Each structure stands twice: as structure tokens, then as C-alpha cells.
Amino acid sequence: MSGYFDGIAPVRYGSGEDIAFHHYNPDEIVAGKRMEDQLRFAVAYWHSFAWPGGDPFGGQTFERPWFGDTMDHARLKADAAFDLFELLDAPYFCFHDADVRPEGANFAESTKNLNEIVDIFQKKMESAKVKLLWGTANLFSHRRFMAGAATNPDPEVFAYSAATVKTCMDATHRLGGENYVLWGGREGYETLLNTDLKRELDQLGRFLTMVVEYKHKIGFEGTILVEPKPQEPTKHQYDYDVATVYAFLQKNGLENEVKLNIEQGHAILAGHTFEHEIALANALGVFGSIDMNRNDYQSGWDTDQFPNNVPEVALAYYEVLRGGGFTTGGTNFDAKLRRQSLDPADLVAAHAGAMDVCARGLKAAAAMLSDGALERPRTERYAGWSQKWAREMLDSDLASIEQAVLQNDLSPSPRSGRQEVLENIVNRYV
Ligand code: XUL
Numbered sequence: 565m566s567g568y569f570d571g572i573a574p575v576r577y578g579s580g581e582d583i584a585f586h587h588y589n590p591d592e593i594v595a596g597k598r599m600e601d602q603l604r605f606a607v608a609y610w611h612s613f614a615w616p617g618g619d620p621f622g623g624q625t626f627e628r629p630w631f632g633d634t635m636d637h638a639r640l641k642a643d644a645a646f647d648l649f650e651l652l653d654a655p656y657f658c659f660h661d662a663d664v665r666p667e668g669a670n671f672a673e674s675t676k677n678l679n680e681i682v683d684i685f686q687k688k689m690e691s692a693k694v695k696l697l698w699g700t701a702n703l704f705s706h707r708r709f710m711a712g713a714a715t716n717p718d719p720e721v722f723a724y725s726a727a728t729v730k731t732c733m734d735a736t737h738r739l740g741g742e743n744y745v746l747w748g749g750r751e752g753y754e755t756l757l758n759t760d761l762k763r764e765l766d767q768l769g770r771f772l773t774m775v776v777e778y779k780h781k782i783g784f785e786g787t788i789l790v791e792p793k794p795q796e797p798t799k800h801q802y803d804y805d806v807a808t809v810y811a812f813l814q815k816n817g818l819e820n821e822v823k824l825n826i827e828q829g830h831a832i833l834a835g836h837t838f839e840h841e842i843a844l845a846n847a848l849g850v851f852g853s854i855d856m857n858r859n860d861y862q863s864g865w866d867t868d869q870f871p872n873n874v875p876e877v878a879l880a881y882y883e884v885l886r887g888g889g890f891t892t893g894g895t896n897f898d899a900k901l902r903r904q905s906l907d908p909a910d911l912v913a914a915h916a917g918a919m920d921v922c923a924r925g926l927k928a929a930a931a932m933l934s935d936g937a938l939e940r941p942r943t944e945r946y947a948g949w950s951q952k953w954a955r956e957m958l959d960s961d962l963a964s965i966e967q968a969v970l971q972n973d974l975s976p977s978p979r980s981g982r983q984e985v986l987e988n989i990v991n992r993y994v
């Protein structure tokens with residue numbers, strides 16, 4: 565116990581305490597499963613325990629007793645993290661190596677630090693409920709990664725990155741992690757003037773292939789996930805969005821090995837909606853997991869706020885449920901407090917509120933789906949395609965189709981897309 569959250573009662577459904585769940589009831593059955601098993605919430609170690617509260621105009625605002633770069637600080641941080649997991653009754657957490665251990669003087673010392681903390685996690689997880697949704701490597705904060713990790717012009721940085729990912733995959737495997745994530749932190753460029761685009765993409769393809777090869781070598785049964793993002797920190801990130809990553813996976817023959825971790829804020833930065841990215845990943849068979857947060861629509865940068873917009877969240881979970889729900893994936897709160905939210909209670913309330921928002925969204929999505937309110941009109945809209953001639957047309961050719969159009973004097977009449985009617989239906993649920 566860290567003592568950091570002393571005085572804050574466990575967050576439970578209907579507990580009547582100051583911070584309680586009003587909508588997230590883990591045992592309630594939604595769309596055929598316990599809500600906890602549908603949503604699979606994870607706390608993100610980096611934002612909740614390692615982020616100091618800075619912005620481009622000012623540094624640290626948070627004062628956490630575990631801020632510092634010794635192993636004692638890292639151990640206290642682990643205690644506080646597991647205290648929060650328990651307070652929230654969170655089923656999962658996620659971490660990068662750099663979130664949990666101090667940087668060592670060299671690679672060997674950083675790895676030793678990581679393994680010592682992983683030992684502590686392993687011990688704590690024997691008695692705690694919390695499990696590891698995913699692990700990942702931070703290949704973007706240290707200055708050695710300023711020109712990328714796998715895509716770096718310097719092969720020594722490629723080597724350092726590959727070795728680091730190996731240690732993080734080992735740690736994830738040891739902790740029973742259900743996925744391993746690669747977000748291409750600085751895999752992109754600042755200026756084309758100094759960039760060999762083709763070489764960098766080839767390096768990235770080989771790197772990801774090595775990750776998949778290593779997964780099989782160690783018998784890791786979790787899913788390898790790539791997290792798309794269009795820009796920030798670099799001007800142009802290679803893993804731009806779902807469509808771009810899918811093409812990259814196909815080019816490297818990895819489309820059956822790797823799935824996607826889709827983040828709300830990244831979808832917005834790419835000019836998409838969150839539900840579009842989820843729907844597209846499902847359509848391509850590569851949907852894996854989500855990073856749930858929200859972006860400020862005015863700022864144009866990755867604000868990583870906790871979600872608080874039920875209608876938006878409902879449409880995202882609608883696509884998750886339409887695709888059959890999560891398998892190894894889940895809902896990771898890749899979200900940080902606002903920098904004025906200094907208190908331990910703010911950290912607890914942010915997660916509790918976010919879990920409630922997601923629960924409301926999930927319930928609305930499940931009801932829309934089971935009532936068929938949107939699926940009936942959708943099926944009706946495409947009904948023409950169940951006719952024999954329409955299906956056969958797809959196996960014919962342009963010339964035969966022309967003949968058929970002439971013979972039958974086809975003159976299609978447009979039908980309403982009924983967008984407002986459908987939006988009104990959604991509004992009844994959210
Ligand atoms: C950065 C981001 C990362 C990844 C993990 O925008 O989303 O936190 O989720 O590296």
C-alpha cells in the first residue's frame with residue numbers, strides 16, 4: 565500500500581460514496597456478457613503515474629511522491645498503481661518500459677531495472693485481480709530515438725530498439741499479457757529533404773516481421789497490435805490510419821499476424837471518426853483493441869482527455885459489438901488528467917467517470933443492436949443485392965452487363981438514404 569489514496573473509498577456500483585459507479589455495474593449482462601467482460605477496462609500507467617502535468621508553455625504541475633529516477637521511486641509508483649487498480653476494481657492495466665522503471669546508465673542496466681519491476685508486478689498480480697492487457701516499449705521519449713526507432717538512419721538505433729522490444733515482449737509474456745502493442749512513436753519524418761522514405765518503410769516492415777517471428781519463437785499467444793496515428797510527434801507518421809496500416813501489413817505479408825489498436829484521438833487527428841476506424845478495421849479483419857480518450861475538436865493536437873461524450877462513445881461501441889466484441893483486446897484509457905487536476909481524488913474520479921461514460925455508451929449500443937433499429941433499415945437498403953441476377957453480375961463482365969442493361973431497359977430510381985430518420989433513431993438510445 566502506498567498510502568497515496570488514503571481516505572478514498574473503493575469505487576463500486578451504487579455505493580453511495582462520493583466517487584461511485586452510477587452506470588458501470590461489472591456483473592450486469594449486456595449483449596450476452598458481463599459488462600466487465602465486454603468493456604475490459606485498462607488503466608494506462610504512463611498518463612496516470614508517469615505524466616508530470618506539463619504542456620508546451622510550462623512543466624510539471626503534479627507532485628507525486630514517486631516522481632524521481634531511483635528504483636525506490638519506481639517501487640512506490642508500483643504500489644500506488646496497484647492501489648488505484650484495486651480502488652477501481654480495474655480488470656487490466658497497460659505499461660511501457662519507461663513508465664515503470666528508471667532509465668539505466670546503459671541497455672543492460674535499463675533491462676535489469678525493468679526486470680526487477682516486472683518481478684514486483686508478477687508478485688502483486690498473484691493476489692491482485694488486475695491482469696495485463698498489453699505491454700509496449702517506449703521508443704520515442706529518449707533523445708536516442710529522435711529520428712525514429714526502426715526507421716532510424718543509424719543501424720545502432722535500430723539494434724537498440726529491436727533489443728528493447730525483445731525485453732518488453734519478454735516482460736509482457738512473463739506477466740501473461742493478452743496483447744503486445746507497437747505505436748510508431750517517431751516512425752515518420754520531420755522533412756522529406758533528409759528522408760529516404762522507401763528505405764525507412766522497408767526497415768519498419770522488417771522490424772515488425774521480426775516482432776512476429778519472436779512472438780512465435782517464445783510461444784506468446786497474445787495479439788500483436790499496431791496503433792495508427794497520423795502525425796505528432798513527427799510531422800508525418802508512417803502508421804497514418806487504419807487503411808494505411810492495413811496496406812503496410814499486406815505489403816509485408818503480416819495481415820493475418822497483426823491487428824490494430826485504434827485510438828479515438830488519433831482517429832480525429834487523421835480526419836476520421838472513431839467509429840469509422842473501428843468499422844474499417846472490422847471490415848478488413850484486423851480489429852484488435854481500443855485506446856479510449858477524446859480530443860479537443862478545436863485544438864488540433866492530441867489532448868488525450870478522458871472520454872465524456874456518451875453519444876460518440878455509443879457509436880464506437882456499436883461498431884465494436886457489430887464486429888462481435890473484443891477477443892484479446894479491451895478499452896484502455898490512454899487519457900490524462902488536465903494539468904490543474906492535482907489531487908489523488910481527481911485521478912480516481914477521472915477513471916470512474918470514464919468507466920461510467922463507456923458503460924452508458926455500451927448499453928445504448930447493445931440496445932440499438934438488439935432492437936435492430938439500425939440494422940433493419942441497413943439490410944433493407946442493400947436488399948437488391950440478394951437477388952440472383954445481382955449476385956451473378958459480379959461474376960460476369962462489363963460487356964455482358966451492358967447487354968443486360970439494354971435488354972431490360974434498366975433505369976434505376978434513386979431512394980432516400982434516410983440519414984435524419986436514422987439519426988433520430990440513435991437519439992432515442994443515447
Ligand atoms: C501516443 C499513444 C501511446 C500509445 C502507446 O499518442 O497513444 O500512448 O498508446 O505507446
Ligand code: CO
Nearest residue numbers: 791827855898
Ligand atoms: Co494510444
